[in-house]
Amino acid sequence: MIYLKTKEEIELLRESNMLVAKTHGEVAKWIKPGVTTLKLDKIAEEFIRDHGGVPAFLNYQGFPNSLCTSVNDQVVHGIPNDKPLENGDIVSVDCGTLLNGYYGDSAYTYCVGEVDEEIKKLLRVTRESLYKGIEQAVEGKRIGDIGYAVQSYCEDNGFSVVREMVGHGVGKNLHESPEVPNYGRRGNGVKLKEGMVIAIEPMINLGKRHIVQEADGWTIRTRDRKVSAHFEHTVAVGKNEADILSSFKFVEEVLHLQSEK
Template identity: 80%
Template sequence: MVYLKTDEEIELLRESNLLVGKTLGEVAKAVKPGVTTLDLDKIAEEFIRDHKGVPGFLNYQGFPNSLCTSVNEHVVHGIPNKTPLKEGDIVSIDCGVLLNGFFGDSAYTFEVGQVNPEVKALLEATKASLYAGIEAAVEGNRIGDIGYAVQNYCESRGYSVVREMVGHGVGRQLHEAPEVPNYGRKGNGVKLRKGMVIAIEPMINLGKRQIILEDDQWTIRTVDRSVSAHFEHTIAVGKSKSDILSSFKFVEEVLTLQS
């Protein structure tokens, strides 16, 4: 069942998603060699609670932390730990917030110090593919149009698209219908309607697309151990263009100051 949101509900969803964006901005200040992902998790949890939110991932189906922190070959759902990040790593940070009864959900992949140019190019392409998917998320199109846009952008550049992990509806639940794959055929799948709120989240690998579940029963990694990037926005489907409810502005302000 796909729930269409009212304009008022979309404004509440915007507030929760903006808090996610601000949290990622706060975390961005601390991403550097020597910092642990557990350190980043503590920063995020404190910031969310200080702003009257509740960490959306903490205890969700038993997940033990507030952030998913996935380093290098880890695709998604990495559990924060005490291993220091090192120069040249990348870390995908996925954050969820519950505020005013609605969830926010967004992810950004960070460079730790100076990364290999090949890896930097993967991050840029993954982020660009997210916006290609968002452009297709308008009323009258279908879910397959979003997946096609992401897939076409990435595969034409030699990258591979993770197929088993998908985007999703967002609302009073963190994961709602419909599923939003990052691959697909134009004109296929659920029809998009104004008022649908969905998270679009390309997970793109430098190597092959196959993934495996680690022993912790959460962390997903690439089978060939190639690095993987992940960017995510929550958007409201509109009549002629979609409305991006989450924001990378706070992250990118920090990264600009650091560069």
């Protein structure tokens, strides 16, 4: 069942997603060699609660933390731990909030210190592919148009698309219908309508697309142990263009200031 949101509901979803965006901005200040993902998790949980929200991932189906922190070859659902991040690592931070009865969900992959150029390219292309997908989130298009836009852009750049993990609807539940794969055929799949709210989240690998689940029951990593990137926005399908409810603005302000130091 796909729930179309009213304008009022979309504004409530925007508030929750902007809290996610600001939480990312807070977390971004701390990402450097030597910091642990458990520290990032604590910062995020405090920030979300201080701003009237509840961490959406904490205890969700038994997940033990507020953030998913996936380092290097981990694709998604990494559990924060006390192992310090190292220079040259990348870490995907996936954050969700519940505010005023509605969910927010967004992910960003961060560089830790100095990162190889090939990996920087993977991050850049994955981020760009997210916006290619968002361009297709308009009334009358289909879910396959989003997936095709992401897949063709990433594969043309020599990277591979994870198939088993997908985007999803967002609303009063963290995961709603429809599923939003990052691959597909143009003109295929569910027809998009104004008022649909979906999370588009490319998960793109430097090597092959195959993944495995770790023994913890959560962490997904690449089978070939090559790194993976993940970027996500929650968007409302519009008549003429998508309305991006989350934002990377706060992250990028922090990263810009850090690069100028």
